[in-house]
Amino acid sequence: MRDALAILAKDLRIEWRTREGISSVFVLGVLLVVVLTMAHDPSPETAPTLAPGVLWAAFVLTGMLGVQRGFLLERENDCLAGLLGAPVDPAAIYAGKLAANVVLLAVMQAVVVPLVGLFLHVDLAARLPALLLVCLLGNVGFASLATLFGALAARVRAREVMLPLLLLPLLVPLLIGAVQATRAVLVGGLAGASGGLGVLVAFDVIFGVAGWLLFAYVVRD
Numbered sequence: 417m418r419d420a421l422a423i424l425a426k427d428l429r430i431e432w433r434t435r436e437g438i439s440s441v442f443v444l445g446v447l448l449v450v451v452l453t454m455a456h457d458p459s460p461e462t463a464p465t466l467a468p469g470v471l472w473a474a475f476v477l478t479g480m481l482g483v484q485r486g487f488l489l490e491r492e493n494d495c496l497a498g499l500l501g502a503p504v505d506p507a508a509i510y511a512g513k514l515a516a517n518v519v520l521l522a523v524m525q526a527v528v529v530p531l532v533g534l535f536l537h538v539d540l541a542a543r544l545p546a547l548l549l550v551c552l553l554g555n556v557g558f559a560s561l562a563t564l565f566g567a568l569a570a571r572v573r574a575r576e577v578m579l580p581l582l583l584l585p586l587l588v589p590l591l592i593g594a595v596q597a598t599r600a601v602l603v604g605g606l607a608g609a610s611g612g613l614g615v616l617v618a619f620d621v622i623f624g625v626a627g628w629l630l631f632a633y634v635v636r637d
Contacts, residue, residue, distance in 0.1 A: 419504045423512025428519060438520065440485075441478045445528045448474040453535045467536045468598035472591055474528050475521065475551075476558065476584075482520050483562040484569065484579055506632035510563060514627065517559035518552075525551055538602060546601040550609070553616035554594040557623060561586055564627040568634045590619045 431438055452470045499509055529547070533540040540547060562583055569579040597612025606613075 417508075419508035420511035420515065423499075423504075423509055424515045424519075427513065427516035431516075431520065438482075438523065441482050441520070441524050442527055444481060445474050445478040445524050446531060448477060449528055449531050449535060453532075465599075467532050467538045467602060468595045470536065471529065471532050471598060472554070472594050474532075475525065475554070476587065476591065478524055478528075479517070479521050479558055479562060480579060480583065482524070483517055483559070483566040500635060506635060507628050509635075510567075510627055510631035513567075514556075514559050514563045514624075517563055518555045521555045521559065522551070525555075540602075543601050543605065546606045546609070547598065549606070550594060550597045550601055550613070550616070553597075553613065553620060554590065557590045557616055557619040558587065560620060560623040560627050561590075564623075564631060564634060567631065586623075589615060593619065 449470060452473060453466075500506065529540065529551070532538065562579075565579060565582045569582065593612045593615025595612075597609040597616060600609035600612060
């Protein structure tokens with residue numbers, strides 16, 4: 417746990433000093449929300465039904481950018497080789513990277529979620545605790561899978577194309593569960609979101625454990 421926290425602190429410190437990754441994620445997230453909202457041109461009555469799809473489309477596309485950049489920074493000056501050569505369990509590196517990605521996704525969502533509520537006329541204040549739970553579970557599942565495949569894609573030449581090709585097909589169950597849970601939360605709270613939340617929890621457990629076990633083979637082979 418101490419090694420994972422050290423990796424988490426290192427990644428967050430790099431982001432805080434450069435602010436390149438978080439600023440680009442912010443700009444992309446805002447642009448996606450604006451474009452997706454304007455493309456549908458919804459009426460005030462139908463706009464709230466678009467909120468779950470717009471939210472998670474923006475989260476996934478911006479999240480891939482953030483995860484990929486994190487591993488590209490490690491490849492500069494062979495930083496990843498230095499981490500692997502240190503007396504640190506690769507599983508701890510995975511846990512630290514996963515936690516850093518979850519934090520960065522949460523920071524981005526703190527900006528995107530209010531914008532979606534503003535543009536699509538959704539009252540988020542009453543449903544905010546339940547919506548935060550859905551976002552947290554979605555973030556953990558997305559980061560579990562994206563951290564594993566981000567380390568794999570960073571080792572190949574066509575890394576910009578490889579990560580979406582590997583990641584998006586496996587994210588389909590997460591996206592379905594997240595959109596269903598978000599829609600149910602916005603309509604009636606957590607009471608009607610049990611099915612979507614169950615999918616998110618199962619996805620988090622399966623791919624979190626898989627990433628923990630497979631990360632050492634991905635970064636060393």
